[in-house]
Amino acid sequence: ASIPSESRQVWQKFGVKEFGGKEEFQQEFIRHVETTLARSMYNCDDLAAYQAASQAIRDRLIVAWNKTQQKHTTKDRKRVYYLSLEFLMGRAMDNAMLNAGIKDITKSGVADLGFKIEDLLEQEPDAALGNGGLGRLAACFIDSIASTNYPGWGYGLRYQYGIFKQRIVDGYQVESPDYWLTFSNPWEIPRYEIQIDIMFYGYTRKYTNDDGKVVHVWEGGEQVQAVAYDVPVPGYGTETTNNLRLWASKPTREFDFEKFNAGDYESSVRESQKAETISAVLYPNDNFYSGKELRLKQQYFWVAASLNDIVRRFKKTHRPWKEFPDQVAIQLNDTHPTLAVVELQRILIDMEGVEWDAAWNIVTNTFGYTNHTVLPEALEKWPVPLFTNLLPRHMEIIYEINLFFLQKVEKMFPKERDLLGRVSIIEESSPQQVRMAYLAIIGSHKVNGVAELHSELIKTTIFKDFVTIYGPDKFMNVTNGITPRRWLHQANPKLCDLIASKVGSYDFLKDLNLLKKIEPFAHDPKFQDEWVTIKKFNKARLAAHIKQSNGYDVNVNALFDVQVKRIHEYKRQQMNIFGVIHRYLSIKAMTEEEKKEATPRVCIFGGKSAPGYYMAKTIIKLINAVSEVVNADTDVGDLLKVFFIADYNVSKAEIIVPASDISQHISTAGTEASGTSNMKFVLNGGLILGTVDGANIEITREVGENNIFLFGHLAESVEDLRHKHRFSDVPLDPNLEKVFNAIEIGTFGDPNIYVSLISSVTGSDYYLVSDDFQSYLDAQKLVDQDFKNKDTWVSRSITAVANMGFFSSDRAIDEYAESIWNIEPIAMD
């Protein structure tokens, strides 16, 4: 503001503009090759060309980013901050070009210079900073927030190593580190000047200050520094470019002088290097809690840096503290960022001198909490001793929060002594544990589940007591969604073009309900033809990938049956592979005549297991063992092929999803909170074979029950069935028994490998594989039959797509904005 007008004129004269046409892009491209990369036309390979093109596109995003941030600062409206420990972004380049509407000029621009845009896109490593659905949801959400012009930032961690790379060696999953930053990352802007000191350990003390007020101090601990890396998030069809800020840990420049006496120099340098490990690795667990101290350090590091940043921004506006919730909404993606509740309370009472009650009022009006699972093994709990050692002041504050909360509960329900123990943030186990979900509920004004069934279940099971205490209005549902930009526009450009030809524009990419306009063409033969052609093209693209990765040619006329997602017993890939074995045995038993009637099928699996999850790894081994036997069996021919595609990730999903005829979403009822890949498959014209679980239920409601294959027991029966398994003798499903026999006689190699996998079913069968098996086989039989009727199949596919409007993440974000965050869009002029 105090810039002299002569200087201002120079700044304005040379201000950077977004490149417009092809030549301007080329100029930028060459500039980056010749300066940023210090190369020339003589040594510019595809990798260098990808980097130069990315830099040019990135510069353009930054200009829009700058405008957006200035606009948002000027407007000074309420913003949302989405705190997620995972952002599974995948690749950025294609998305940036498509959202910014510059794919044509860049494609033609690099072509003139001798490059194919597809080759350049292949150079980019996935930003794989997440495990599965939770992380990908966060990525879809920030795309939607930008595309719908909401002022909102994501906050996460900049892991040096994303989710591990999976290789299959001798049928087993083998992990290797994902060093994704090897060739640097053009899609991030390091903000070296934003360095925030974060403390751990130490001790607390209190004193009475001159005003007679008791002040708490936390001191004497270890310090590390959080450095910000900003990832521009371009909206589609808008200049709004939001920010995803990821934190990396670095050594502080302040040192404990005591340590640095003679000879200690080398070890103290090593000490300070250790700071960098905090944000080094993403924990590779999905829907599973593991209580490692480093994980808690990651959480606090990230939460403290983010809140410091948010508070600093708020303080610049010089508003009174009570207006904080009018300016700031913070969404907790699962319990991982729950410490934010405590940290904000700490900032307010210890650093800013706000009174406890006023502070707590601010805190609870700021936060919203999204629950993602009811699985008991996934619920975060931290041992009190570990917690107290790492974050002594936070532990004190939690005790206080808990005390006030329990006093309130005791007042409301004076006779229910048991209730107090059940809802206490501190679990009275040995050692005591901090129940993070309870802390999140108590510290937020809204708690939501991610699909209708799931939101009901949390109210009736794990959080039942809190509904009693807070009433039902605090608990709500926001069904997940997916961004049509990545999952249709980018992954399936041909289908997108076909849809646009009927909708009349590409507006459906911003208003997905417009898909409804293709429903009238569900039975139009020409439209059906084009639809089928595109599906085949996509299947051929996947077939080429399988040829390259697994070495087999596959028949693109076969039914492509896909289950790609994390490997988990509750997701029941074991049921799928048992079904494949059953199919194999059936084919082996068929006459040649029967074979002619059978529907050829390609069964495609993909997904990672947590490295320490023995049962999941056994499932992967079995899939690969079956694959080896079946694919080599000449009796079977095209009737059945089985593939495990290694290292499933976002980029592979973009190839796999558009190629499915059927995808499987077959979790035991009541276990999958929502699922989002089910939405992606249907949006691309694949039908679902699924259980009555998660968002399958709402997909059924939207697309009609004729356009989905449901099977299996319902959630309400699960507890009874489990009880029966435990206390009475439940016979094994006879078809499943045949499958187990085949395994046990060594049809798929050493049967000893699969003993515990089988006995988990023959024993307690916690995931009800045996109970659902016949129903599953019946549904599969129906799929086989229906697939033969091509006309009906394609019309069901079109109808399903036409009714998927609801599952846009734009809709989900509107719901959050309206009923939790209370924010409004800010359009760019």
Next chain:
Amino acid sequence: ASIPSESRQVWQKFGVKEFGGKEEFQQEFIRHVETTLARSMYNCDDLAAYQAASQAIRDRLIVAWNKTQQKHTTKDRKRVYYLSLEFLMGRAMDNAMLNAGIKDITKSGVADLGFKIEDLLEQEPDAALGNGGLGRLAACFIDSIASTNYPGWGYGLRYQYGIFKQRIVDGYQVESPDYWLTFSNPWEIPRYEIQIDIMFYGYTRKYTNDDGKVVHVWEGGEQVQAVAYDVPVPGYGTETTNNLRLWASKPTREFDFEKFNAGDYESSVRESQKAETISAVLYPNDNFYSGKELRLKQQYFWVAASLNDIVRRFKKTHRPWKEFPDQVAIQLNDTHPTLAVVELQRILIDMEGVEWDAAWNIVTNTFGYTNHTVLPEALEKWPVPLFTNLLPRHMEIIYEINLFFLQKVEKMFPKERDLLGRVSIIEESSPQQVRMAYLAIIGSHKVNGVAELHSELIKTTIFKDFVTIYGPDKFMNVTNGITPRRWLHQANPKLCDLIASKVGSYDFLKDLNLLKKIEPFAHDPKFQDEWVTIKKFNKARLAAHIKQSNGYDVNVNALFDVQVKRIHEYKRQQMNIFGVIHRYLSIKAMTEEEKKEATPRVCIFGGKSAPGYYMAKTIIKLINAVSEVVNADTDVGDLLKVFFIADYNVSKAEIIVPASDISQHISTAGTEASGTSNMKFVLNGGLILGTVDGANIEITREVGENNIFLFGHLAESVEDLRHKHRFSDVPLDPNLEKVFNAIEIGTFGDPNIYVSLISSVTGSDYYLVSDDFQSYLDAQKLVDQDFKNKDTWVSRSITAVANMGFFSSDRAIDEYAESIWNIEPIAMD
């Protein structure tokens, strides 16, 4: 070469040009602010402005760099590779602007935008990748190689932490890590695509191949990756921009699958992170060997990466191996890169199938070795067990080299059995040791010392036997030099302008002998006046620094007496501070009349001690203790002030050097190989108080013995004196005794701190402090007297400068080029 002509046209149309005028610079500056840094005029502080300006200048260097490399590749002449474990570069921005001749336009360009160039320069952290003289010599040499148009690269390590930061706490040195890359480094170009696998550990085996040849294989070890970072080195007044390639260690992307089974994932990620520590820290020892395994790992890592790179470049020319020495000269800066000898032999015989003798002939014709010290504690030796474990194949090759060498010696001197043991590469101690200097001599065609006395000493002491074996011609002298660009043009612009006014141009910056042209003005009163004014300006600049860092005002008319260099007993800062105490005691004993006659003096110390070097740290403590007492003593007033300037580095040298009246270079005769700061001080018009040691001798010859204050025993007396101390009772110098008494009665605080410092002198007095003390005091008295005669003093100063032409590093590089490397300049058109 196979680029289609249409593409070529586009590349050429948008090819990047070096910016010419101010506006072009401004445009680049603003572009970098608004894109690279993602900032705007509203949040561009000095740091961001420094970064943007550096990026703009860097882009310009890269264009020249590209042209130079293309030219050198096309010309295909012999290049030199200067291997140095240390490159003490200091700051890059001012040097780049001055060498490229664009300081005026950048200065005025940023001024228009509201910035002062001096403020921007202050933002840059020193690239402090060295300990002292050896590292700074390498930096001067690569400046000279570029400025004189020789095709030559530097190869070093990209330490994440340079030499530690020194702070003074309670008078003691305290070290803290130098995390110089915090805000990223605009002066390096990461070459992520140049990734070289480096192996450690493992085992060797041999087999006979189909041709009946025995082939040796090294396998099964740990792997890390070397990634290249290129630092452009712009010549002065030429477009030649050479390359300094620094290697950083990264984890390889290849993993040992065996390790990666269930649950091992996290630990294996940590494992791979450990790879990064290889190049993390510079060892903070100067002239001292410490046998840490990590140090040997650093050496091999760097040498193997560099040789791989050099060999790759050679192989592109498709010449026969025997022409390697016609294309490649490699200079070993000290013994640190001696493994290069073994590595090249290994590449040739194990990987490229060259016969041993032919290979060894190539090796010895390629390498030259520069010795930097005769101090026994600095000679590198590696325990054979450690070496064998880390580099098993190299150990085998060393045994072979040694065997063939000893066989030759035995043939030449059949009767001298003892000789074999004395010259063996393997020292027969327990454990056995690899003598790196012997390996370097045997593997090189030339061995040089760095000043005349030093080059004589190596021939008559440590390498005597090798002169007997190889004859004297293998051993030579190249006296060190300094680059006048940094040490005159950059550090002392006013003096530079004054000199140019008499020389008629700035050509003396490229041909330093032209300084001779100012000698006629040594007695010219006007010239003297201007000379004195500039000296005072420089003293005032230093005084301002002292005011800021040490809190005292100093009198710029006082004699500025400076000793800045690593703290070492052999460099005898202890003698200096004892002399200061003597001076203090004398002043305290003076009458007021005597005080009026005394010469006021400001004694300035600076330098780092190795963190584990107790005696050196005690010396620092004593200097600070004396400083505290003397500076606070009102009896003394302006007559004596003592300062220790913390964290001496290249940037501080640029302020300190031009401000000295006297600088001290007072090592025990025969211990300092050359010294180069002595040259810097004289070039800036300061006189030397020094011993007859190192390059002081040649400075005396050049500037005349009237223009230097020499004192002390000569090198040839040292051994006798030490013998006397050991075997007879040598009385302590009486003046020194008084000094010790003052310390012992607590004049400078707790005397117990200094007990071992004093007894090292009263005992064996290895460094002859007592022997030289009276002579030192006499010389100091002469300095006091002579300084009063201003006219004589300034004429001596001018005369000295006029005769410093010899000490340009350009001259030194010409000597290396002519007599060791056999390379010729390649002028840019």
